Structures are given as C-alpha cells and as structure tokens.
Amino acid sequence: MKKFLKYFALAIVVLFVYFGITTYPKLDLISGFSAKSTASGHFLDNRPLQIIEQGDNDIPLVNLAANSINEAGKFAVSSIYGIKERKAIYRVGLGATLINEHFDTSKPYEVPRRTNAHINLPFPYGDKEPKDTVFSNIDYKKLNAAVDNSFDKKGEKNKRTRAILVVYKDHIIAEKYDANFNKNSRLLGWSMTKSITGTLFGILQKQGKLDINKPAPIAEWKKDNRAKITLNDLLHMNSGLEWEEKYDKICDATKMLFQAEDMSRSQLEKPAAFAPNTHWNYSSGTTNLLSGIIRNQFKTHQEYLDFWYSALLDKIGMHSAIIETDMAGNFVGSSYGWATARDWGKFGLLYLHKGNWNGEQLFEESWAKYVATPTNTSNGRYGAQFWLNSGGYFPDVPKEMYYASGFQGQMVAIFPSKDLVIVHLGLSEKFDFNGLLSEVVKSIK
Structure with a gap:
C-alpha cells in the first residue's frame, strides 16, 4: 500500500x-x-x-x-x-x-461618428431589399445544390458554415444561413479585416496623403537597418521583420491579440531578420502596425476613428460593420472586423468594380490590380493584404480569383471576369472551398 x-x-x-x-x-x-x-x-x-x-x-x-x-x-x-x-x-x-488590471474603465473615450443616410435603392447601393432577378445563364439547381451542400445536416458538426452569399452582376443569386443566424447577424471576419485595413492605404494614396513606395513613416526605424522598409513592403507582408504567427502555441500573434495594450507596436519593436522584399512572412502584427501608421496620418484620434467609416465602411453602406479597438484605442486592423454577410459582400463588390462605388471612385482602378498581384517570394499565394489563387492553390477555381480570408474559414472571393463575389462565413479551417467556389462558377454559363 x-x-x-x-x-x-x-x-x-x-x-x-x-x-x-x-x-x-x-x-x-x-x-x-x-x-x-x-x-x-x-x-x-x-x-x-x-x-x-x-x-x-x-x-x-x-x-x-x-x-x-x-x-x-x-x-x-x-x-x-x-x-x-x-x-x-x-x-x-x-x-x-x-x-488587463491596469486599464481604467472610468476614463472617457471617443467613438467613431457614423453616417447612416437612408438611400432608397435596392442592394447593394441602398437600404431596400435586393431585386428578385432571374438570369437565363444560371443553372439555379446546380447553384443551390452547391450552397446547400456547404451546410451541415441536422446533428452534424463538420462543415460548420454559418452564412453563404453569392452576388452576380450586383444581384444576390443565392443566400443561406445556418440555424440561429440570418441576414442581420454580425459575423466576425477575423483576418478579412486585414483587407479592409489595406484598402484604406489605397484610399489615402488616391487622396494624395501618402505614397506607399516611400519608407514607412516610423521614427524608431530611421537609424537602423529597418529604415528602407516601405509601406509597400508592409502591405505585402514582405518587410523582413521578425514575427511568428502560429495559433496553436504562445507566439508573437497570440501575445499581441490577448495581452498587448497597444497592438500597433508589437511588430514595430521587432528587429529585421531579412532584407525587405526578400522573405514573405504572414504577420498580423504588420497589419496592426499599418493601423498605427494610419493613426499618425491624422492630427486627432477622433479623425482616425471617423476615417475608417467615412472613407470606406459607411461610404459603401457597410453600416453593420464594426472594427474593434485595443486598449490604446487603435483599431485591431488584423483581426476584429464584424459585419453581416451582405455587408461583407459589398466589400467584395467594391473590388469587383475596381474601387468605384455607384459612380464615386474611392481608390484608383490600379489599386485593385495592385492588391491582386503576387508578392515576391509568396509563390503566388499573397498580394497586398489579400490572398490569391494565381498559383492554383484551389485547383478547380479560376486563377484570377483573389480573396479576403480569415481564421476558421471566412472568405470574400472576387472573380473579376465573372462579375461574381462569393462570401462564406463559418467555423471550420477544413471547409472545402475548392468545391464550393468551383461549383458556383460552373453554375454560371
């Protein structure tokens, strides 16, 4: 014993x-x-x-x-x-x-000033319901089967899809939600938020407020080997800065998202591991650094908060959208963007129309090509804050497709020559995107 x-x-x-x-x-x-x-x-x-x-x-x-x-x-x-x-x-x-325990919950804070003007037009340019349009070149049986097959049957928990939206020629041709969710449900885009953050640089460049080919405006880098890192390098995740992003362990990304007070500084403080434009390395820290750079373009914090909505989100009617902030008040541009499936679809349509939103040009047409051009050393997988299929990652999907992508299977896929946007929101990294995307494309003759 x-x-x-x-x-x-x-x-x-x-x-x-x-x-x-x-x-x-x-x-x-x-x-x-x-x-x-x-x-x-x-x-x-x-x-x-x-x-x-x-x-x-x-x-x-x-x-x-x-x-x-x-x-x-x-x-x-x-x-x-x-x-x-x-x-x-x-x-x-x-x-x-x-x-954390140091955060002062009684301290006053500023919030974005939103605009939600009623526009008497159908989706996507107004607040009315989408027009019920039938296209003769669409095989709706095949389309609906592709969408239906993307959801779990009752009692299953494999595909874990929450929402799918298919928009063709500005018309919703398919839309479906899982139980407990609907067209008004706000859904987290995770890293699709990176594509929103990147878009703001296209808008700022069109407004003549910055040049992405110039060195990043960061004072701490001016006297060391990071001085040559450009905004273009940061947008392409090709800065050469040290960073580890693996969500199954304690790493730079998890410490930033769940411990850092000011997430815009997590990447800023990292040393250079490689020369710029020689080593692609996916980094949420880089996107939050970009959020901090946007902050420095404005004299006041209020202007920074307003800009994300007045220049982009509210401008294209993404009124459900919310970008959450860190303890320092910075937008977590890497990860914390929420919106309905329809509003995520509007973001895809903005790129489908090369920055033109119902007659107003938000960013130059060339910006859409820029974000969809492969980054050096990414093997055709990444552009500027967007993922690409130019290397054939999805073998049965057109290589022109590029997309915003997020943890657990979030996607806004853009097909320029097909006049098509497909939105998927769910909870599974193993979701069969190749199957969904290819079947939807095949349904359009």
Whole structure:
C-alpha cells in the first residue's frame, strides 16, 4: 500500500509539472480568447452564452473556460478552473476590448461618428431589399445544390458554415444561413479585416496623403537597418521583420491579440531578420502596425476613428460593420472586423468594380490590380493584404480569383471576369472551398 501511495504521489507531481510546463502559461491566452469572444458575440450580435460556447468558443483548450456575462456592466469574464481570470468590456461604437488590471474603465473615450443616410435603392447601393432577378445563364439547381451542400445536416458538426452569399452582376443569386443566424447577424471576419485595413492605404494614396513606395513613416526605424522598409513592403507582408504567427502555441500573434495594450507596436519593436522584399512572412502584427501608421496620418484620434467609416465602411453602406479597438484605442486592423454577410459582400463588390462605388471612385482602378498581384517570394499565394489563387492553390477555381480570408474559414472571393463575389462565413479551417467556389462558377454559363 505504501508503495502504491508513493507511485500515486509521484504521478500527481509529474502531472502537475506537465500541466505547469505545457498548459499553465497558455491559460492567460485561453481565458483571454474566451472572454473577448464571449463579449463580442453577445454584445455585437446578441448571441446567448450557450450559442457562443457551443460555436465560437468550441476550440480545444478554449472550451475549458468558464464564462459569464454581466448585462448591466456590459462585460464578460472568463477563467480556467477558477484561475487566470480575464475580462472583456463592451463599448458602443468600439465593440469589445480585452482589458488587463491596469486599464481604467472610468476614463472617457471617443467613438467613431457614423453616417447612416437612408438611400432608397435596392442592394447593394441602398437600404431596400435586393431585386428578385432571374438570369437565363444560371443553372439555379446546380447553384443551390452547391450552397446547400456547404451546410451541415441536422446533428452534424463538420462543415460548420454559418452564412453563404453569392452576388452576380450586383444581384444576390443565392443566400443561406445556418440555424440561429440570418441576414442581420454580425459575423466576425477575423483576418478579412486585414483587407479592409489595406484598402484604406489605397484610399489615402488616391487622396494624395501618402505614397506607399516611400519608407514607412516610423521614427524608431530611421537609424537602423529597418529604415528602407516601405509601406509597400508592409502591405505585402514582405518587410523582413521578425514575427511568428502560429495559433496553436504562445507566439508573437497570440501575445499581441490577448495581452498587448497597444497592438500597433508589437511588430514595430521587432528587429529585421531579412532584407525587405526578400522573405514573405504572414504577420498580423504588420497589419496592426499599418493601423498605427494610419493613426499618425491624422492630427486627432477622433479623425482616425471617423476615417475608417467615412472613407470606406459607411461610404459603401457597410453600416453593420464594426472594427474593434485595443486598449490604446487603435483599431485591431488584423483581426476584429464584424459585419453581416451582405455587408461583407459589398466589400467584395467594391473590388469587383475596381474601387468605384455607384459612380464615386474611392481608390484608383490600379489599386485593385495592385492588391491582386503576387508578392515576391509568396509563390503566388499573397498580394497586398489579400490572398490569391494565381498559383492554383484551389485547383478547380479560376486563377484570377483573389480573396479576403480569415481564421476558421471566412472568405470574400472576387472573380473579376465573372462579375461574381462569393462570401462564406463559418467555423471550420477544413471547409472545402475548392468545391464550393468551383461549383458556383460552373453554375454560371
């Protein structure tokens, strides 16, 4: 018996040591993810806690978190086994922000000034319902089968699609939502937000406020080997700066999203690992650095907050859209953009029409070609804050297709010669995009 107790005690010690080495350091990130996800899903989209825990937070380790929502205080709290408690607060206009113990919740803050003028036109240029148009060159049976096959049957949890929208010649030709979601549901785009952030540089360049081919305007870089890094390099994820982005471990990206107070500085403070334009490396830190650079184009924080909406989101009628902020008040341009499927579709249409929105040119036509041109060393996979199919990553999909892409299968796919935009929002990295995209394209003769 003593021998058994000795081995049992040893096993417990080993278990605790293993837990301490492998899991405990992650707990702050896990509970942080859970608190932020819970606050955003509930206060931005009115989701009950049960739906959030069974869907948004149903990720290994994250699903261990215990969550609570405080309606009166507008915040969510999460912890793992009662430890590493994290809190995310909700503020109208700014969305949910994961905070730390140093954050002053009583401090006044500014919010974007939104415009939501009623436009008496059908989708996509106004507030009325889309026209019910039938195209003779579309095989609707094949189209609807492709869309229907992208959703789980009752009781399944494999494809995990939440919304699909197909827009052809400015008309919605297919639209479907999973249970608990509809045309008014705000859905997180994750890294599709990067494409929104990048677009603002096209707008600023058209307005003559910056030149993307000039060195990035960062004072800390002017006296070292980062001085030659251009905005073009940053937009292409080709700066050569050190960065690690792997979401199954503690890395630069997870520490930034779930611990940093000012996310715009996470990449700024990294040293150069390679010369610019020689080594492509996907980095959410780079996009949040770009958000910080946008901030520095304006004299006041209010102007910065307003610009994202007045110059782009509200301009094209993405009135459901919210870009959430970090503790320092910067838009998290890498990851935290929310919108309805229809509004994500409008963003795709802006690029389909090469920056022209119902007669107004928001960015130069050449910008659409710029973002869809392969970055050096990316093997045809990446342009400027957009992903590409020029290398045939999706083998049965036209190579001209380029797209905004986000974690867990978010996509706004643009097919220039097909006059087509396809939106997918869901919860699975393993979703068959090649199948969906190719079948929709085949349905249009």
